[in-house]
Amino acid sequence: MTWQIEVDRNTCIGTGSCAGIAPEHFELRDRKSCPRHPTAEPDELLVDAAESCPVEAITIRDATSGELIAPEP
Amino acid sequence: MAATEPRNYPFTEADRLTVDPAFAGLRKDEPLCRVRFPYGEAAWLVTRYEDVRTVLGDPRFSRAEAVHRDEPRLRPHRGLEGSILDLDPPDHTRLRRIVAKAFTARHIERLRPRTEQIAAELADGMAARGAPADLVADFALPLPVTVICELLGVPLADRADFRTWSDALLSTTKYTPQEIQDCTDALMAYMAGLIAERRAAPHDDLLGALVDARDNGERLSERELQVLAVSLLVAGHETTASQIPNFVYTLLTHPEQLAALRADPGLVPGAVEELMRYVPLGNGAGMPRYALDDVELSGGIVRAGEAVVVCPVSANRDEAVYTDPDRLDVLRQEASHVGFGHGPHHCLGAQLARMELQVALNTLLERLPGLRLAGPEESVVWKSGVALRGPERMPVTWDRTRDA
Numbered sequence: 001m002t003w004q005i006e007v008d009r010n011t012c013i014g015t016g017s018c019a020g021i022a023p024e025h026f027e028l029r030d031r032k033s034c035p036r037h038p039t040a041e042p043d044e045l046l047v048d049a050a051e052s053c054p055v056e057a058i059t060i061r062d063a064t065s066g067e068l069i070a071p072e073p
Numbered sequence: 074m075a076a077t078e079p080r081n082y083p084f085t086e087a088d089r090l091t092v093d094p095a096f097a098g099l100r101k102d103e104p105l106c107r108v109r110f111p112y113g114e115a116a117w118l119v120t121r122y123e124d125v126r127t128v129l130g131d132p133r134f135s136r137a138e139a140v141h142r143d144e145p146r147l148r149p150h151r152g153l154e155g156s157i158l159d160l161d162p163p164d165h166t167r168l169r170r171i172v173a174k175a176f177t178a179r180h181i182e183r184l185r186p187r188t189e190q191i192a193a194e195l196a197d198g199m200a201a202r203g204a205p206a207d208l209v210a211d212f213a214l215p216l217p218v219t220v221i222c223e224l225l226g227v228p229l230a231d232r233a234d235f236r237t238w239s240d241a242l243l244s245t246t247k248y249t250p251q252e253i254q255d256c257t258d259a260l261m262a263y264m265a266g267l268i269a270e271r272r273a274a275p276h277d278d279l280l281g282a283l284v285d286a287r288d289n290g291e292r293l294s295e296r297e298l299q300v301l302a303v304s305l306l307v308a309g310h311e312t313t314a315s316q317i318p319n320f321v322y323t324l325l326t327h328p329e330q331l332a333a334l335r336a337d338p339g340l341v342p343g344a345v346e347e348l349m350r351y352v353p354l355g356n357g358a359g360m361p362r363y364a365l366d367d368v369e370l371s372g373g374i375v376r377a378g379e380a381v382v383v384c385p386v387s388a389n390r391d392e393a394v395y396t397d398p399d400r401l402d403v404l405r406q407e408a409s410h411v412g413f414g415h416g417p418h419h420c421l422g423a424q425l426a427r428m429e430l431q432v433a434l435n436t437l438l439e440r441l442p443g444l445r446l447a448g449p450e451e452s453v454v455w456k457s458g459v460a461l462r463g464p465e466r467m468p469v470t471w472d473r474t475r476d477a
Contacts, residue, residue: 021166055177
């Protein structure tokens with residue numbers, strides 16, 4: 001199973017919360033968040049980052065089915 | 074860095090909302106400055122925008138380590154034991170996730186209509202009673218207190234009690250250590266009572282959701298639950314209650330900026346960001362981090378084990394990031410400020426504060442036209458001996474409205 005990681009850079013306000021929670025998955029480029037890799041093995045840290053983003057700019061989906069994993073609607 | 078005798082920090086007593094000019098010199102010549110706070114060990118003071126963001130966002134800087142050290146601080150005692158502010162990820166994430174949802178932009182937006190209603194009632198009350206009014210007691214304090222009480226589920230009727238306790242909690246020298254301890258105990262006992270009520274019968278509020286998280290396996294201790302709830306109540310109103318009069322005072326002393334907002338209320342959200350950048354809310358620097366490794370900042374190398382204190386007030390005036398940083402410009406569109414911090418501890422309530430501050434300014438502009446100080450500048454009484462800067466009392470007047 002593979003998860004797909006997306007950051008909406010128009011929504012991102014660059015709090016750096018995700019890069020602090022999951023530095024192996026997110027970094028700040030030009031003061032906004034970017035996934036280090038577009039996909040990753042399932043990792044609870046990705047859910048943590050998506051659920052903790054104050055503007056919900058991060059979406060985690062199942063790469064095959066496209067099913068939304070986080071954030072909870 | 075060459076070893077030099079640490080400078081005593083803060084360098085000067087806070088004066089109204091002025092920013093210590095020493096920061097500009099430090100950003101230029103000594104971006105990593107050795108300082109000694111009234112209590113605790115010596116530390117590096119970091120004043121540049123990019124360095125401040127690195128220290129706040131880079132996992133090589135730890136808050137949890139401060140618990141085991143004699144951390145630099147403004148008062149003899151440490152903050153509340155068991156606080157989310159003393160944790161690093163992943164421990165921090167465990168607690169943060171439990172409350173993060175309630176404070177997302179999407180959830181906060183749902184509170185806007187009710188916040189507008191509360192603000193309108195307060196402003197109309199001022200208009201009905203007639204000028205002068207105290208902007209702090211009559212508007213700035215009751216607005217966020219009411220909002221956080223309704224969100225958490227804390228009875229508004231108890232506000233006189235928890236206001237005193239909360240004030241003591243954020244005091245540096247205003248209360249004695251014994252008074253601070255007594256008030257902390259009282260606030261913790263009060264919160265324990267509200268938590269017990271929710272165990273006896275379910276409540277559809279944030280406090281009820283926290284109790285549910287504790288009792289249904291989300292791995293937070295009873296102490297963490299109590300401290301988290303107390304932190305939300307205290308942080309949930311003191312900050313905004315200080316920033317509303319700070320913003321109004323700043324706009325009144327920049328009449329051309331106020332005129333721009335009056336001409337186009339659509340500028341209010343941008344103005345709130347610019348005012349967050351411009352207004353030095355924090356009275357000094359707090360929450361030191363400890364380097365877990367040698368880290369290179371633009372100002373020099375911090376060695377593993379050393380304490381670092383960041384100064385967001387200085388970062389927000391960094392000329393490397395902002396054009397003419399000491400000028401208030403509600404139209405400014407530059408880098409986002411660090412008034413809400415940065416990284417994992419970025420203010421949980423930032424979206425709530427933004428919404429409340431926007432509503433407050435919109436309401437005051439609309440319902441109290443011509444709002445201005447009722448007396449000379451000296452009639453504004455500023456707080457002292459507390460962690461947040463702001464007026465204690467701010468007498469204001471306004472033009473008579475048509476129906477007044």
